[in-house]
Amino acid sequence: MWPSEPWHYLPGAIPWPEGQGIKIPFVKFDGSEVRGGTLERRAMTLGLDLKGGTRLVLEPDLTNTSDIDLDEALDRASEIIERRINEFGVAESEIQRQGDRLAVQLPGITAEEAMQKIGRTALLEFRELKTDANGNVAVIQNGQETYIPLSSLSNLEDAVWITAEATTRDGQTVPLTGKYLTDTFLSADNAGLPVLQFRFNDEGGHLFEQISGRLIGQPLAFFLDGEPIRDENGQMNAPIVRAQIGKSGIIENMSLDEAQLLVKLLKAGAFPVPLKVMQSENVDATLGQDSVQASVIAGETAMLVIMLFMVLYYRLPGLIAGVALSVYATIVLAVFKLWPVTLTLSGIAAFVLSVGMAVDANILIFERMKEELRIGRSLVVAMEEGFQRAWSSIRDSNVATLITCAILFWFGDQFGASVVKGFALTLAIGVLISMFSAILVTRTFLRVVISIPAARRPVLWVSQLRTKGDSGSPEPASLPSGGGS
Amino acid sequence: MLDFVQKRNWYYLLSILVLLPGVISLIIPPSLKPGIEFSSGSMIEVSFQNSVKEADLRTEMSSLGHPEARVQGTGQNRFLVRTSVLEGSAEQTPEGGPQLLGEQQAITQALFNKFGPMLKDNGSLAADASGKPIAWTVQSSAVSGTVSREIGRKSALAVAAASIAILLYISWAFRSIPNPFRCGIVATIATLHDVVLVMGAYSILGKVFNMEVNTMFITGLLTVIGFSVHDTIVVLDRVRENRQRYPDLPLHECVNNSILQTLGRSINTSFTVVLSVTALLLIGGITIRPFLVVMLIGTITGTYSSIFVASQLLVTWEEGDVPRLFRRIIPKRTRAAVEEG
Numbered sequence: 001m002w003p004s005e006p007w008h009y010l011p012g013a014i015p016w017p018e019g020q021g022i023k024i025p026f027v028k029f030d031g032s033e034v035r036g037g038t039l040e041r042r043a044m045t046l047g048l049d050l051k052g053g054t055r056l057v058l059e060p061d062l063t064n065t066s067d068i069d070l071d072e073a074l075d076r077a078s079e080i081i082e083r084r085i086n087e088f089g090v091a092e093s094e095i096q097r098q099g100d101r102l103a104v105q106l107p108g109i110t111a112e113e114a115m116q117k118i119g120r121t122a123l124l125e126f127r128e129l130k131t132d133a134n135g136n137v138a139v140i141q142n143g144q145e146t147y148i149p150l151s152s153l154s155n156l157e158d159a160v161w162i163t164a165e166a167t168t169r170d171g172q173t174v175p176l177t178g179k180y181l182t183d184t185f186l187s188a189d190n191a192g193l194p195v196l197q198f199r200f201n202d203e204g205g206h207l208f209e210q211i212s213g214r215l216i217g218q219p220l221a222f223f224l225d226g227e228p229i230r231d232e233n234g235q236m237n238a239p240i241v242r243a244q245i246g247k248s249g250i251i252e253n254m255s256l257d258e259a260q261l262l263v264k265l266l267k268a269g270a271f272p273v274p275l276k277v278m279q280s281e282n283v284d285a286t287l288g289q290d291s292v293q294a295s296v297i298a299g300e301t302a303m304l305v306i307m308l309f310m311v312l313y314y315r316l317p318g319l320i321a322g323v324a325l326s327v328y329a330t331i332v333l334a335v336f337k338l339w340p341v342t343l344t345l346s347g348i349a350a351f352v353l354s355v356g357m358a359v360d361a362n363i364l365i366f367e368r369m370k371e372e373l374r375i376g377r378s379l380v381v382a383m384e385e386g387f388q389r390a391w392s393s394i395r396d397s398n399v400a401t402l403i404t405c406a407i408l409f410w411f412g413d414q415f416g417a418s419v420v421k422g423f424a425l426t427l428a429i430g431v432l433i434s435m436f437s438a439i440l441v442t443r444t445f446l447r448v449v450i451s452i453p454a455a456r457r458p459v460l461w462v463s464q465l466r467t468k469g470d471s472g473s474p475e476p477a478s479l480p481s482g483g484g485s
Numbered sequence: 486m487l488d489f490v491q492k493r494n495w496y497y498l499l500s501i502l503v504l505l506p507g508v509i510s511l512i513i514p515p516s517l518k519p520g521i522e523f524s525s526g527s528m529i530e531v532s533f534q535n536s537v538k539e540a541d542l543r544t545e546m547s548s549l550g551h552p553e554a555r556v557q558g559t560g561q562n563r564f565l566v567r568t569s570v571l572e573g574s575a576e577q578t579p580e581g582g583p584q585l586l587g588e589q590q591a592i593t594q595a596l597f598n599k600f601g602p603m604l605k606d607n608g609s610l611a612a613d614a615s616g617k618p619i620a621w622t623v624q625s626s627a628v629s630g631t632v633s634r635e636i637g638r639k640s641a642l643a644v645a646a647a648s649i650a651i652l653l654y655i656s657w658a659f660r661s662i663p664n665p666f667r668c669g670i671v672a673t674i675a676t677l678h679d680v681v682l683v684m685g686a687y688s689i690l691g692k693v694f695n696m697e698v699n700t701m702f703i704t705g706l707l708t709v710i711g712f713s714v715h716d717t718i719v720v721l722d723r724v725r726e727n728r729q730r731y732p733d734l735p736l737h738e739c740v741n742n743s744i745l746q747t748l749g750r751s752i753n754t755s756f757t758v759v760l761s762v763t764a765l766l767l768i769g770g771i772t773i774r775p776f777l778v779v780m781l782i783g784t785i786t787g788t789y790s791s792i793f794v795a796s797q798l799l800v801t802w803e804e805g806d807v808p809r810l811f812r813r814i815i816p817k818r819t820r821a822a823v824e825e826g
Contacts, residue, residue, distance in 0.1 A: 055559070097629035098528070283565065284558035290540050291770025298769035302761030309757065345773060346704035349780075352761070353708050357715060360754045364719065367750050393722035396658050397715040403654055404647040404711060411643030419632075419700045420640055423707050 044337050045108040047344030048094055049287045053107040054114045057098065057279040070100060073272040078102055081118050082418075083268035093418075094286075101278065107342055111280040121274045122265040124178030125223040126208075127161040128215055150218070156236045161221055161228070166210040168203060176211055177270070180204025184266040186259055189252065194259040196251040198266070205247035213244040222251055229254070229262070287345065299352075306359070314366050316460035320445045321362040328358050328437035332430050339429075346419050347426040354430025357398065361438035364390040373462050383446055387439070394438060401431050489792070490741045490800050496793040500678065507685015510692060517684065518691040520699035521553050522632045527571040529589060530623040531596060532563040532604040539564070543771075545599055549592055553697060563604075567628065593620040632700055640703050644680070644710060648673050651714055659721070662728040667802050672717045675795035679713045680706065682786045683779055690778065701776040709783025712758070716751065717791040723747045724796060736803045740796045748792070755788040 060073060078095040081104055085093040094105040106114050129150070130138040136147035138160040145160060153159055163175040183199040200208055212220070221238035222229040228236045231253035239252070254262070285292050307325075310318035332351060336343055343351075369386035377385065405428035412421030449455045510516070539556055542564055546554035555567040571588040597603055597620035603611045604621070611621030652669035659665035683706060690696040723743035731739065762781045766774070801807065 052557070055565075094631045096631045098626045103628065281559050284539070286555060286557050287772040288539050288543065288556065288770060289558065290538065291772040293770070295765060295769035295773055298765045298767070299761070301768065302764040305760055305764065306757045309760070313753065345701060345776065346707075349704050349708045349776065353711050356712065356754070356758055359757060360715070360719070360750070363750050363753055367747075371746075389726070392726070393719045396655075396722055397718040399658070400651050400654055400714050400718055401711055403650045404714065407647040407650055408643050408707065411639060411646065419636070419703055420643060420707065423704055427711065 044333070045340045045342045047342050047347070048105050048107045048283075048285070049345050050285050050292050050343065050348075051107065052282065052284040052286070052289075053105055054109060054111050055103065055105045055279075055281050055283045056111070056114055056118070056277055058102045058104060058118070058275040059278045060100070061274040061276045068273060074100070074102060077271045077273065077275060078104075080122075080269050080271055084117050084264065102275070105283060105286075107344075111282075114280070115277060116261075118275070119277060120265060121225050121271045122178070122268065123225055123270040124181070124266060125226075126164045126176045126211065127221045127223050128164045128211070129218060130160040130162045156219065156221070156238050157228075161223070164211045164215070164220070166207040169206060174207070176204065176207045178266055179270065180207065181266060184263050186263050193252070194254055194256045196254065196259050196263060197248065198250070199248040202247075208249070209244060209246050212241050212249075215241040216243065217241065224262070224265070229258075231255075310359075310362075314363075315462075316449065316455060317362075317366045317369065317446070320449060321359070321366070321442060324362065324437060324442040324445055325355065325358060327441050328434060329355060331437070332433050335429055335433065336426070341426055341429070342422070343426075344419075344422060346423040350423045350425075350427035351430055354427055354434050357401070357431060358434035358437055361390070361394045361434060362442055364393060365438065365442065370462050373458075379450055379456060379461070383443075383450065387443060391439070394435065398431050398435050402428055405431070487745060488741055489744045490737045490797060493793075493797040493801060494806075496797060500790075500794060504678070504682055504685060507682060507689060510688040511681075511685055515691075517637075517688055517698045518695070519634065519637075520697035520702075521555065521567060521569055521630070522699050523630045523634045523636075524569065525627065525629050526567060526569045527589065527625065528565060528567045528628045529571075529593065529625040530559065530563070530565050531593065531621070532560075532606075532608075532623050533600050534602040534604055534610060535562070535600060537562050537564075537600045540771075542566070542596070542600070545596065546592075549595055551592070552695065563623070570627075589622070589625060590620070593622050596620070636700070636703065637698070640707075644707075647710075648676060651676075655718070655721070659725055662725050664803075667799060668721050668725075671795045671798040671802070672714065672721060674798060675717045675790040676710055676713045678790045678794055679709055679783060679786045683709055683783045686782050687779065696775060696778070699775060701773065702779055705776045705779030705783065708780060709787060712784060713787035713790060716754070716787050717795045719750065720744065720747050720791045720796050721799075724799065737800045740800050744792055744796060751788055751792060755784050758784045 058077075060070065060077070062068070062070075074097060078097075081095055081102070082093060085106060093107065096103050104114075104118065106117075109117075132138070132147045134147075135150065137150050137153055138145050138147055139153065139158045140160060141158075163177075165173050165175050167173055180200045180203055181198050182201045182204075185197055187195050187197055189195050218241060219238040220241050221236060228238070229251065231237050232255045237251060237253055251259075251262075307318075307322040310321055312318070314321065332354065335341075336347075336351075341347060365386050368389045369382045372382035372385045373379070405424040408420050408424035409428070412418065412424060539558055543554065543556045546552075546556065546566065546568070551568045553569055557565045557567070559565050571592065593603075597618075602618040604623075605611050606623045611619055613619050652673045655669035655672050656666045659668045662668075687696065687698065687702065691698070720743060723746055724740055727734070727739045727743050727746075728736075734742075759781065762777050762784065766777050766781070769777070
C-alpha cells in the first residue's frame with residue numbers, strides 16, 4: 001500500500017519510509033532461496049496520464065511483403081498491440097499513427113518489457129517434415145539438403161520443416177496458421193504441467209483435419225515467428241500425430257512462463273507485417289507531472305476537510321466513519337495494486353466516486369441512528385436499527401451502480417473504449433468493497449465503541465436529544481446501553 | 486413543515502429554464518468541440534539547453550494560440566508537444582535561416598525567443614554556420630488521433646443500455662409498492678436530466694471559453710451518472726419505506742416526508758463532493774479542469790434532480806397532472822372559465 005516514492009504525495013519535510021519495502025527471502029536449510037518467499041512491495045501501476053511510461057515508434061518492415069494495404073495493416077497492428085497490452089482490459093496504452101509509423105505509449109513498463117510484449121509478430125505456424133515421394137525426410141547436412149529415412153533422424157532440429165498446407169472448402173491451398181484460431185487457453189495436465197489448448201474456427205478445423213489425417217505417425221511442429229516452440233528442456237516441441245484431429249488440439253511440455261506468454265500472444269493475434277522498433281524513450285505524464293502533483297495534494301487536503309466536516313457534524317460516529325473510510329481506501333488501493341489495475345485519471349475518478357458512495361453509506365446509517373436516538377431508543381438498538389433501515393438504500397443504489405459498471409465494461413470491451421472500461425472496472429471493485437466496508441467495518445467499529453462506557457455520553461452522538469414528550473428536558477447523563485426499544 | 490411537493494411545477498419550470506440554453510447550444514453546431522485526442526494534428530519535439538518548466542511551456546503554447554497543446558516531458562528539458570494541425574508545417578526543418586515557413590516554424594522560433602538556446606537530437610547546441618544559436622525542432626510529424634471519434638457515440642449507446650437496465654432493476658426492486666415501474670421511469674428521467682444539463686453547460690463553455698471535449702469529459706459524465714443514480718435511489722428508497730409503513734398516507738405527503746427525511750443526507754453528501762471538487766479546482770492541476778467542471782455541475786444537478794425532479798414526477802404522475810394540463814390547454818376557453826368559476 002505504501003507509495004514507493006512518498007515525496008510525491010506527502011509533505012516533504014518528514015523523512016517518510018521509501019523504496020520497495022523489505023525483502024525477506026525464505027531460505028531453505030541448504031541455503032538456497034525459495035521463490036515467492038519475499039515481502040517485497042510492488043509499485044502501483046499508474047497510467048500514462050498520471051505517470052508516463054515508455055514511448056516506442058514502430059515502423060512496418062516491408063522487405064518480405066509484396067503488395068499490402070499499409071493503412072489496413074497498420075490499423076490491424078494497432079488493434080493487436082492494444083489487445084496485447086491490455087491484458088486485463090485496463091492498461092490504458094495510447095497508440096497513434098505517425099505518418100507510416102505507429103507511435104505507442106505504454107504505462108508503467110520499461111522499454112525492454114515493452115519490446116517483449118510488442119516486439120514479436122506472433123505468427124504461429126504448424127509445420128511438418130519435408131519428405132520426398134518415398135517418405136524419406138529432408139535434412140540439412142553440411143549445408144546440403146539430403147533425404148534420409150525418418151527412423152534414422154536423430155535430431156529434429158536437423159530436419160527441414162515446411163509449413164503444413166491443406167485445401168480450403170473453396171479449393172485454395174493455404175498454410176495452417178494462428179489466424180484460424182478462435183480460442184486459446186491454459187489448463188493443466190494430471191501432473192500439473194501446463195497444457196495450452198487451442199481451438200480452430202470452422203475453416204481451420206477443416207484444414208487441420210486434412211493435415212492431421214495425413215501426418216498420422218509423423219511429427220507436427222509449432223513455430224512462432226519462424227522459431228520452433230521449445231519444451232522445458234529446450235527440445236523442439238514436435239509431438240507425433242496419433243489420430244486425425246478436428247477443431248481443437250493441445251501443445252504440451254512447455255514451461256509455465258513460455259506457455260503464458262504464448263497464450264497472450266495468440267489471443268491477441270499476429271501482426272499482418274513485422275514491426276521494427278525505430279525509437280524508444282521514457283515519457284512523463286501526459287497530464288503534466290506538476291499538474292498531477294498539485295492535484296494529489298489538493299485531493300489529500302479535500303480528504304482531510306471532509307473528515308473534519310464529518311467529525312464536526314456527526315461527532316463520534318463521524319470519527320468512526322473516518323477510520324472506517326481509511327480502512328476502505330487502503331483495501332481498495334491494495335486490490336488495485338495486486339490485480340493489477342492501471343490507475344489513470346478515469347480510474348481515480350471511479351475510486352473517488354466509490355469513496356463518495358462509502359461516505360454516503362456511512363452518512364445514511366448515522367442519519368438513521370440519529371432518528372432512532374431522537375425518538376428515545378437506546379444506543380445499541382438505534383445502531384442496529386440504523387443499519388437495518390439504511391441497508392435497503394445502500395443495497396439498491398450499489399446494485400444499480402454495479403449493473404451500470406457491467407454494461408459499461410461490456411460496451412467498452414466491444415468498442416475498444418478503454419477509458420469507459422477502466423472506469424467501470426475500478427468503480428465495480430470500489431463499490432463491492434464499499435458495501436463490505438459500510439456493513440462490516442463501520443458496524444464492528446461502532447459495536448466496539450459502544451461497549452466502552454465513556455463513549456456512551458449522548459453529546460458524542462447527537463446534538464439535540466429529545467426525550468419522548470418533553471423536548472426541553474436536559475439531556476440524560478448517559479444513554480442506556482441496551483434494553484428498551 | 487416545509488412543503489416541497491406543492492410547488493413542483495415551479496421546479497420543473499426552473500429545470501426547463503436551466504436546460505433550455507444548453508439544449509439550444511447543443512442544437513447549434515458545433516454542439517461540442519472535439520479535443521485533439523480525437524483528431525489528427527501535429528507533433529513536435531523540442532529540447533532546451535536551459536531548465537524549462539512544463540507548466541511554463543504549456544502557458545507559452547497557450548499564449549501562442551494553442552491552449553489545446555498537450556505537453557509531455559521526455560527527458561531533461563525535452564518535450565513532446567502535440568497540437569491541432571499546424572498550418573504549413575513541413576516534414577523537414579529548414580537549416581536555420583531568417584525566413585519562417587508556416588506555423589510550426591513560428592512556434593519553434595517563439596519558444597526559442599522565450600526559453601533560449603535549443604538542442605539537437607544528439608544533445609549538441611543547435612546553431613547556424615557562424616555558431617549563433619537558432620531555433621530547432623528535434624522531430625516533427627503529422628499524427629493521428631489517439632481515441633476513436635466514435636467513442637462519443639459508443640459511450641452514448643452504453644449509457645442508454647445502462648439506463649434501461651437500471652429502469653428494469655428499480656422496477657423490480659420497488660415491486661413492494663404500487664406502480665414500481667414509475668419509480669424506474671422517473672429515476673431514468675432524472676439521470677437524463679443531469680446528462681443533458683451537463684452536456685448543454687459544456688457546450689456553452691465550449692462556445693464561450695473554447696473548452697473541448699476529451700476522454701476526461703466522458704469520464705466526468707460517467708461519474709455524474711453514477712452519482713445521480715445513487716442519489717435518486719436513496720430518495721426513492723425512503724419513499725418506498727414510507728409507502729410501506731403508512732400505506733394510507735396520500736402520495737404527495739409521503740413524498741414530501743421522504744424528501745424532508747433525506748434532505749440532510751442529500752445536502753451533506755453533495756456538500757462533501759462539492760468541497761473536494763472545489764479544493765481540486767482551486768489548488769489542483771490545471772490539466773484536469775475539464776473533468777472538475779463536469780463534476781461540479783453534475784454533482785449539483787444530480788442532487789437537485791433527485792429531490793426536485795425524480796420524486797416530484799412521481800406525484801405528478803399519481804395525481805394525473807399531465808392529462809389535466811392537456812385538458813386545460815386543448816378546450817382552453819370553456820374549461821378555463823369553468824375551473825375559475
